[in-house]
Each structure stands twice: as structure tokens, then as C-alpha cells.
Amino acid sequence: MKLNFLINSVLRSNPSFELIESGRLNRLEQDALAGLLDNPDIFGVFRQKKINKISSTKLAYKEVALLFYSLQKPGELPLYFKTEYNDTVNTTLAKLILEGVFEISFNGEFLSGTAAASVIYKSQSVHKNKELSFLSRLSMDALNYAAYFNNANTGEIASRLYCYNTVPGSLFEGNAFSSVNKTREFLKIGKQDTLSHQLAGNWEMTETSGNYSWLAWQRRKEIALKPANKKIYKLYISPAPSALPVVFERSIPILAASGSFSFKIGIGAHGLLRPDKFVAYFHSYDDLINCSFSLMDQLDEFQPQGVPFTAQLDNKGILSWGIDPANEDILKDYEGGSWRAQITEKIALVIAEAKSQNLTRNKVIEYALNKISLDGIDTVTWSIQ
Numbered sequence: 001m002k003l004n005f006l007i008n009s010v011l012r013s014n015p016s017f018e019l020i021e022s023g024r025l026n027r028l029e030q031d032a033l034a035g036l037l038d039n040p041d042i043f044g045v046f047r048q049k050k051i052n053k054i055s056s057t058k059l060a061y062k063e064v065a066l067l068f069y070s071l072q073k074p075g076e077l078p079l080y081f082k083t084e085y086n087d088t089v090n091t092t093l094a095k096l097i098l099e100g101v102f103e104i105s106f107n108g109e110f111l112s113g114t115a116a117a118s119v120i121y122k123s124q125s126v127h128k129n130k131e132l133s134f135l136s137r138l139s140m141d142a143l144n145y146a147a148y149f150n151n152a153n154t155g156e157i158a159s160r161l162y163c164y165n166t167v168p169g170s171l172f173e174g175n176a177f178s179s180v181n182k183t184r185e186f187l188k189i190g191k192q193d194t195l196s197h198q199l200a201g202n203w204e205m206t207e208t209s210g211n212y213s214w215l216a217w218q219r220r221k222e223i224a225l226k227p228a229n230k231k232i233y234k235l236y237i238s239p240a241p242s243a244l245p246v247v248f249e250r251s252i253p254i255l256a257a258s259g260s261f262s263f264k265i266g267i268g269a270h271g272l273l274r275p276d277k278f279v280a281y282f283h284s285y286d287d288l289i290n291c292s293f294s295l296m297d298q299l300d301e302f303q304p305q306g307v308p309f310t311a312q313l314d315n316k317g318i319l320s321w322g323i324d325p326a327n328e329d330i331l332k333d334y335e336g337g338s339w340r341a342q343i344t345e346k347i348a349l350v351i352a353e354a355k356s357q358n359l360t361r362n363k364v365i366e367y368a369l370n371k372i373s374l375d376g377i378d379t380v381t382w383s384i385q
Helices: 027-032 034-038 062-070 087-098 113-120 134-147 154-163 180-186 193-202 241-256 268-273 285-299 339-356 361-373
Strands: 011-013 017-021 042-048 057-061 102-106 109-111 203-206 214-219 233-237 262-266 278-282 319-323
Touching: 017 062, 027 034, 034 042, 042 062, 057 062, 087 102, 087 113, 102 113, 109 113, 113 339, 113 361, 134 154, 134 339, 134 361, 154 339, 180 214, 180 268, 193 203, 193 241, 233 285, 241 268, 241 278, 241 285, 262 268, 278 285, 285 319, 319 339, 339 361
Parallel strands: none
Antiparallel strands: 011 102, 017 042, 042 057, 102 109, 203 214, 214 262, 233 278, 233 319, 262 278
């Protein structure tokens, strides 16, 4: 999905957007932005003058705010902007056009959003299934599923994408995982001496209460706290639910010998039938990869369930990874903390935007893939580029 180089294009600031300096926001708006406005590079926010269901507020960095003022009348980019122009700036400009902040001139019209996609991209093509891994095909299936929704709002679309490939509860007995104790029994925690010894010797379990949906373990020797903005790498272990007890037992000694500082597993039917049921956390990508190599040898015989919108590591799709990076570019009602939550929320907003333009289903998917790629996400492997 290559971009055209837009440096000599005729552009203008979208007249349907307003730029609001942070000091002019009311108290409610400032509170909603929390500490984001403390960033000295931020001028304020872009906001559509007429709010609709898929509108979002976007942070306005000082450099982009100056460009917005400079392009109130149509023209090429200012000279000061062109002198610093490169591939990264080109990607940012394309993203701002797709988000509607700026419009690009084409055949006598000024276009933005979905209408500008054909001007921005050199070529557009939906991935062919034969080129994709198991998890990439699964992610494409999820996109196709979401593209059929006609009346769902962005929250519903994001939720369905996030939960895609959950095993139906009807396939299991109604009370199979109905409590924390039954989950522990299912995983043989406390009943398998070797497993119990390994857990107690290396990990401290987080107590669960109320509706807390995970059993979690923290490494006993994990003392130093990492910076709040440090990237956290996540290793997903996703076998078919029936294989989970054996997979769990085989994984624990490998996690203990790895650089993992924590792991968690779902509780009850909701937690154990979801695709991302078993997750280990790492401070470094190298530690994650080394652990995954050891796990591959032990888990190759099992069939995957598979976690959509994560990057596949093994041949089958039991193992995959993601990362939880900070993201301040787009502020919206569905902000989430996890890798998959961020991706599915972004996709939901893009799908809602595309469907509001009455695009065909293939065009909706094509536009979603193209726009998500501008956030640095490889939409073939679902990893960060």
C-alpha cells in the first residue's frame, strides 16, 4: 500500500474543521484530555464544527496547527514545510487528509477521507488469502465480518472485532468453567504437584475478587519498576480450549526460565473461551522471541484457536505477539489500553466512516487496511512496522 508523494499537491484546510487552542477549551474538555495537554508540542485540538456519530477530536500539534492556518486558502505546502519534507512527513500528511483535517485537490474538487484514498495511494488491493498466515487470514475474516454490519455503532463493531474467534459456550457444559475454583481445577492448579511447585517457587499469584476475569502471576524477583511509557511486549498462547490444561502445564517452566515478568490466564467461560486466554508479558522483544522458540518445541502437536490482529510466531498460529505502545494521535470515546483494543477501535472507526460513504464491502475493507497502515501497523502480519 504505497503512498503517492504529496509534496507538490494543492491542499487546503478543511473548512468543516475548527482549530481550538488548549486554553480556550472548557473545563470539561480539558479534564477529558487529562495530562495530554501538558505536552509542550501540543497547540490544542481539531474538531468538526458539526459533530456526527463518527466524529472524533484530534490533537493538534503546533507544527500542524501552523500548517492549518497557512492553508486557509488553497495552495501548495509552504516553503518552510517543504524543506523538511520526507517519507515520514508524507505519511503524516496523508493521514491528516484521510482524517479530514486537510483536503487535497483532484479534478477540480477538494477531497478528504474515503474520497481521497484513490489520490493518496499508488495502488490498492485487498490481501489474497493464499498469501496470508493462519492468523492473518483470521484477521481478514474478522474484517469481512465487520464490513457486513449496517446499523452497528463503532462501539459494537470494536467489541465484535475484539471478541472475534471466541469459542461458543454451547460447545461446553454450562458449568464447566463457572467459577475461579472450577477454572483452577480445569488447569490442575493445586492438583498437579510439579505444576504447583513451579508456580509457587517462581511466581506470586494475584488474588482475585468480584468480577476480575484473570488469574495472574507476577515474578517473585521482579522488583524494579519500569518507566510508565516503557513498551510492554505480549506473548499470546492460544490453543484450542480442550488442550489448555496440558499447554498451561508445559508453558509454566518455560516462562519461569524466560525473561517474562508476568502472565495471566482467563477465568470462567468468558475468560477461557476467548482467543487471547493466556498472555505472558516481557520488557524486551528479544526475551519474548527466545521464549516463543522454546514454546514452539513443546506446543507443536496442538491445534490453535488463534488471536486475530496479532503477529503470528509459529507455523500453526498458537503463538503470536503484540505490543502496548502509547498513542496520543486520536482521541475518541473507545480508547483502550491493550494492543488489540487499540487496533480494533481504530478499525471500527474507519469502517464506520467508510460505510457512511456507502462504499462497497470490498472498498470498506480496502480503505480500512490502507488507513490503519498509516499508523505504522503492517496489515499483513499485524505487527508494528
